[in-house]
Every structure is written in C-alpha cells, then in structure tokens.
Amino acid sequence: MNILAEIVDSLLGGQDERVAELTRQAIGQGLPARQILDQGLIAGMNRVGELFQSHEFYLPEVLLAAQAMNAGMEQLKPLLIQEGVPTRGKVVLGSVEGDLHDIGKNLVGIMLKGAGFEVVDLGTDVPPQRFVETAREQGAPVIGMSALLTTTMPGMAAVVNLIKQQGLAGRIKTIIGGAPVTEKFARQIGADAYGYDAASAVQRVKTLVGAD
Ligand code: B1M
Numbered sequence: 518m519n520i521l522a523e524i525v526d527s528l529l530g531g532q533d534e535r536v537a538e539l540t541r542q543a544i545g546q547g548l549p550a551r552q553i554l555d556q557g558l559i560a561g562m563n564r565v566g567e568l569f570q571s572h573e574f575y576l577p578e579v580l581l582a583a584q585a586m587n588a589g590m591e592q593l594k595p596l597l598i599q600e601g602v603p604t605r606g607k608v609v610l611g612s613v614e615g616d617l618h619d620i621g622k623n624l625v626g627i628m629l630k631g632a633g634f635e636v637v638d639l640g641t642d643v644p645p646q647r648f649v650e651t652a653r654e655q656g657a658p659v660i661g662m663s664a665l666l667t668t669t670m671p672g673m674a675a676v677v678n679l680i681k682q683q684g685l686a687g688r689i690k691t692i693i694g695g696a697p698v699t700e701k702f703a704r705q706i707g708a709d710a711y712g713y714d715a716a717s718a719v720q721r722v723k724t725l726v727g728a729d
Pocket of ligand 1: 559562563565566567569570576579580583615616617618619620621622624625660661662663664665666667668692693694695696697711712713714715716718
C-alpha cells in the first residue's frame with residue numbers, strides 16, 4: 518500500500534498519531550504538501566462522508582476521523598504557510614451560524630495565510646452580525662464564510678443582506694464556500710465570490726482585493 522493510501526486508511530480508523538506520523542513520512546519522502554492533502558487527508562474525509570451517508574459510520578467515528586485529519590493538517594501547516602510574505606489585507610473568516618464544521622474553513626484560513634493575508638478567524642457558529650461587526654472594526658475588506666449543512670446556508674445570505682442594509686456593499690466583499698455551496702447559490706444570494714476549494718478561495722480573494 519502506498520503512503521497516501523495508508524493515510525486514508527489510518528484516517529478512517531481515527532488514528533490521529535498514526536496519521537500525523539504518516540504525514541511526516543510522506544513529507545520526508547518529498548511528496549508535495551498539496552498532494553498529501555488532496556490524495557491523503559481530503560480523500561480520507563471524503564470517504565468518511567460516504568460511509569456516514571451509507572450509515573456504515575456514526576458520529577463518534579466521524580469525530581475521530583476529523584481529529585485525525587486535524588493531526589495531519591498540523592504537520593502540513595508549516596509547508597502551506599510561507600513565512601514572511603507581506604500582508605495583502607485582512608479576511609474575516611468563519612463557519613456560519615449553526616454550523617460546527619471547521620476543517621474546510623481552517624484549510625481555507627491556512628492557505629490564505631500562506632498567500633499573505635491576515636486572517637481573523639471567528640471559529641464556528643458565527644452569527645451574521647458578528648461577521649459584519651468584526652469586518653467593520655478590523656477594517657477587513659473581505660468576509661469569508663463556510664457552510665457544510667444545507668440548513669445553515671441561509672446564514673450566508675443573512676450576512677450579504679446585512680452588509681447591504683448597513684450601506685457597506687462594495688466596501689466589504691463576501692466569499693462563500695463549503696461542500697453544499699455552489700457558484701449558482703453564490704450568485705442567487707449576491708455574494709461577491711464562490712470558492713470551490715481552498716486554493717480557488719485564495720485566487721478569488723486575491724481578485725476581490727485587486728491583488729491578482
Ligand atoms: Co457532519 N455532515 N454533521 N460532521 N460531516 C456532513 C457535512 C454531511 C454531508 C455528511 C453526510 O451526511 N454525508 C452531512 C450534511 C448533510 C447536508 O446538510 N446536506 C452532515 C451532517 C448531517 C452532520 C450533523 C447534522 C450530524 C448529526 O448530528 N446528526 C452534525 C451537524 C453539526 C453542526 O454543524 N451543527 C454533523 C457533525 C459533524 C462532526 C462534528 C462529527 C464532524 C465535524 C468536525 C469538524 O469540522 N471539526 C463532521 C464531519 C467531519 C463531516 C464530513 C464527514 C466531512 C466534512 C469535512 O471536514 N470534509 C461531511 C461529509 C462530507 O463533506 N463529505 C459531513 C473535509 C474538508 C476539507 O472539506 O469542509 O468540504 P470541506 O471544505 C472544502 C471545500 O468545501 C472548500 O474548501 C475546503 C477544502 O477543499 N471550502 C471553502 C470550505 N469552506 C470554504 C470557504 C470558502 C471557500 C471554500 O470561502 C470562504
């Protein structure tokens with residue numbers, strides 16, 4: 518079994534220390550961080566999602582797998598973040614109200630930092646007002662929102678509407694993403710951008726702040 522398949526396997530088994538160790542080994546073998554992420558850790562989490570959907574996995578297994586994913590991501594973080602890149606501006610980031618999923622959001626944060634953005638991470642379950650107030654207080658030109666549940670997606674529209682109501686449209690731009698979110702939904706609610714994955718989120722944010 519190759520090392521990426523081993524990472525997937527250990528992640529499915531919720532073995533956080535093993536996933537960290539295998540990730541370090543993969544880095545040591547010279548595999549690019551992006552490949553370890555996409556074909557190891559993210560591939561593993563996608564499989565977890567399938568098993569959860571088919572009722573072969575339950576919440577405890579999903580939670581353990583998520584912890585293992587985080588353990589692997591910790592190893593990759595230094596490679597994804599290049600130190601010393603000059604700041605391109607602030608991004609307020611969070612998972613929307615009612616949503617406790619944060620792995621994808623954290624990945625977007627890591628990649629944004631790696632691209633030189635300062636990230637104000639509000640964590641999970643963030644109410645609309647908090648996104649907008651923080652962006653105002655911090656002078657952040659971009660709010661990034663993540664949602665993994667179809668039921669929490671309306672929270673994204675609430676933020677976009679709040680920005681409009683407060684006359685901040687154009688001054689504070691929004692980017693949304695997460696597994697159930699689509700480009701079409703972004704257009705429907707009037708968000709300024711949609712990110713399919715963490716890399717495309719970085720590209721879109723660069724465009725939003727005119728730094729591409
Ligand atoms: Co949850 N969960 N979960 N869960 N969970 C999903 C999302 C689900 C699809 C599983 C399934 O049924 N197949 C399903 C949602 C169904 C739906 O709404 N249509 C689901 C459910 C139902 C639930 C609960 C309701 C279960 C329950 O309690 N009965 C519950 C809800 C809790 C809540 O939020 N209120 C719940 C709980 C949990 C755990 C806590 C156990 C755990 C989360 C742990 C954590 O995040 N710390 C968890 C997990 C791990 C998952 C799955 C298995 C994996 C999610 C993940 O981390 N993927 C997930 C199944 C799946 O998505 N396949 C599932 C890896 C991550 C790297 O990908 O987050 O998509 P992702 O991020 C990507 C892109 O989407 C994008 O970039 C990232 C990197 O490429 N992206 C952005 C993300 N945010 C972005 C923001 C951007 C741009 C791009 O701009 C700002």
